[in-house]
Amino acid sequence: MKNIVLLLGLILFTGCYSHHKKTEETSSLSTSKKDQQILYDVKYGKNERNVMDIYLPENRNINTPFVVNIHGGAWTLGDKNFDTKLSEYLFSKGIAVANINYRYANDNDIHLPELLSDVDAVFNYLIEHSKEWNTRDTGFSIGGESSGAHMSLMYAYTGKKYIKAIVERCGPTDFTDTQTLLQLSNNAHLIAAVNKMTGNKITWKAENPVPESYKPASPVNFVKKIPILILHGDKDDVVPIRQSYNLIDRLKEKNYPYQLIVFPGADHSLDALPGNQLKKFSTAANWFNEYGKN
Numbered sequence: 001m002k003n004i005v006l007l008l009g010l011i012l013f014t015g016c017y018s019h020h021k022k023t024e025e026t027s028s029l030s031t032s033k034k035d036q037q038i039l040y041d042v043k044y045g046k047n048e049r050n051v052m053d054i055y056l057p058e059n060r061n062i063n064t065p066f067v068v069n070i071h072g073g074a075w076t077l078g079d080k081n082f083d084t085k086l087s088e089y090l091f092s093k094g095i096a097v098a099n100i101n102y103r104y105a106n107d108n109d110i111h112l113p114e115l116l117s118d119v120d121a122v123f124n125y126l127i128e129h130s131k132e133w134n135t136r137d138t139g140f141s142i143g144g145e146s147s148g149a150h151m152s153l154m155y156a157y158t159g160k161k162y163i164k165a166i167v168e169r170c171g172p173t174d175f176t177d178t179q180t181l182l183q184l185s186n187n188a189h190l191i192a193a194v195n196k197m198t199g200n201k202i203t204w205k206a207e208n209p210v211p212e213s214y215k216p217a218s219p220v221n222f223v224k225k226i227p228i229l230i231l232h233g234d235k236d237d238v239v240p241i242r243q244s245y246n247l248i249d250r251l252k253e254k255n256y257p258y259q260l261i262v263f264p265g266a267d268h269s270l271d272a273l274p275g276n277q278l279k280k281f282s283t284a285a286n287w288f289n290e291y292g293k294n
Contacts, residue, residue: 035059037133038091044100044125045118052100052122053080055091062136065165065292066096068122072146074193075105075115083145089281095288096135098122102151111199112154112217119155141292143167143284146239146268147197153219153247156226165291166228167284170268172239173247175214180240182206190238220250227257229287231280233266259287 036058041051057064067090071082080099087099102118103110123140130137141164144152149171156163174180175194181204184190194200198213215221228251232244244260251258261283263270271277 070144070148
């Protein structure tokens with residue numbers, strides 16, 4: 001989720017991640033280390049946005065963590081190249097990664113169920129190729145940033161596959177929180193993106209009930225006992241940190257495992273302060289390596 005200025009800023013900021021982007025529809029890179037492989041722009045579905053980059057570390061087996069990584073961009077923008085550096089870092093730590101694109105939400109026929117069906121198609125593809133790649137066919141991990149974090153949570157909590165671990169970065173978790181809705185409503189682009197994702201057609205005002213379509217799109221309503229790492233900046237003015245606290249309140253009610261790492265002074269771009277990028281990468285890798293293995 002982002003207002004238009006922050007969305008453009010995110011695109012510019014993460015544009016440097018695209019140095020491995022390929023023009024071919026599907027291509028592969030063989031690296032110098034035996035048995036490690038990177039596959040670019042692998043098609044997992046029929047839509048032009050149904051492509052992903054696959055990172056397969058050396059010496060992998062069915063116990064190796066395998067992460068599906070979902071980029072941000074308010075469900076309506078963005079690209080997998082936003083998270084190329086993170087994927088490469090996880091790969092360097094012996095973690096397999098599928099860094100994915102997905103269809104953009106719109107006003108007509110693509111909303112949260114369609115986005116989650118793309119994620120499910122990714123998992124199906126990974127399972128189908130598990131023997132070929134010598135990778136796991138169940139117990140995957142998932143993660144993402146902003147709207148990608150929201151999709152990660154919704155799939156982990158409501159999807160068809162067993163998820164072992166989650167790392168969510170500054171994602172919205174509770175669209176029934178009226179204080180957050182008031183903040184979102186101050187920006188037409190943000191609230192429009194939420195409405196595209198949820199399929200809501202009603203203009204919300206503070207004195208009105210929360211739209212019904214916001215409730216089933218709120219991860220707080222579906223929490224499961226999956227170890228989750230939550231990363232959030234305490235100066236986030238796009239997705240306020242209270243959204244993470246709302247999720248934590250629900251996790252505490254259920255006594256489900258979680259860890260919150262607050263980035264002091266950080267806004268929605270967690271990497272904006274020196275050292276934050278490495279902190280984000282290393283804590284995510286440690287979490288996946290601890291909870292994503294068999």
